[in-house]
Amino acid sequence: MKDENMLWQIRRFVYQHFADIARAPRVDETASRFKISVNDAGAFYTELNNRHAFFLEPNTLDIRMAFPFSAAPTDFTVQANGKTYFANCAWDMLGIPTALHCDALIDAKFSESNEPVQLEVKEGKVTNGELLIHFPLPFTRWYDDLVFT
Amino acid sequence: MLLFQSEEWIDKWCKRNSLERGEVLTVNQLWELSQPWYGNRLSADFRGRSVEQVAEIFRGAGLKSKFWYR
Numbered sequence: 001m002k003d004e005n006m007l008w009q010i011r012r013f014v015y016q017h018f019a020d021i022a023r024a025p026r027v028d029e030t031a032s033r034f035k036i037s038v039n040d041a042g043a044f045y046t047e048l049n050n051r052h053a054f055f056l057e058p059n060t061l062d063i064r065m066a067f068p069f070s071a072a073p074t075d076f077t078v079q080a081n082g083k084t085y086f087a088n089c090a091w092d093m094l095g096i097p098t099a100l101h102c103d104a105l106i107d108a109k110f111s112e113s114n115e116p117v118q119l120e121v122k123e124g125k126v127t128n129g130e131l132l133i134h135f136p137l138p139f140t141r142w143y144d145d146l147v148f149t
Numbered sequence: 150m151l152l153f154q155s156e157e158w159i160d161k162w163c164k165r166n167s168l169e170r171g172e173v174l175t176v177n178q179l180w181e182l183s184q185p186w187y188g189n190r191l192s193a194d195f196r197g198r199s200v201e202q203v204a205e206i207f208r209g210a211g212l213k214s215k216f217w218y219r
Contacts, residue, residue, distance in 0.1 A: 095187035111151035129177030
């Protein structure tokens with residue numbers, strides 16, 4: 001990758017875009033923002049995917065995950081700063097208010113029972129702190145199958 | 150990572166999916182771990198982490214089992 005500085009600027013843009021409007025920027029939007037071709041923006045997206053900075057839907061240039069944000073609807077919804085975000089998993093539902101440094105209302109579902117539950121992050125603390133989060137895979141295998149993880 | 154109301158529900162999920170049980174943290178523990186893990190994620194300086202940096206965060210959160218380091 002010839003322009004390492006632009007690579008990380010694009011990574012920052014993607015994350016800030018998620019934070020600002022709760023969705024990922026399309027590759028053409030990123031190309032327009034940086035005044036580069038869509039092909040070049042796609043190459044940067046691919047490189048950032050390869051470096052695990054964010055993750056694309058397979059065989060596309062559509063961003064699926066920029067941890068903790070999810071571009072696809074999930075069972076973990078986070079209301080924060082007047083916006084509604086989807087988190088990738090139970091960890092990321094906590095990661096969104098942490099990344100945004102704000103209070104949040106989290107609507108989640110328990111696995112297996114499918115019952116709904118609500119958690120609140122307020123002034124640096126979280127409610128329902130006794131609930132459990134299961135990590136099925138060790139860290140070194142988290143990237144083998146991200147949707148499963 | 151999935152959310153459960155009790156250990157019993159985790160065991161049911163593992164059995165139904167024919168998977169071994171992994172590690173379990175409380176929401177409070179994971180909230181504490183989230184601070185070093187996600188607190189700087191929107192920073193312009195964030196460039197990802199090495200395996201060693203990840204291990205340092207896990208150690209700082211008091212996670213001692215081999216699960217977090219293998």
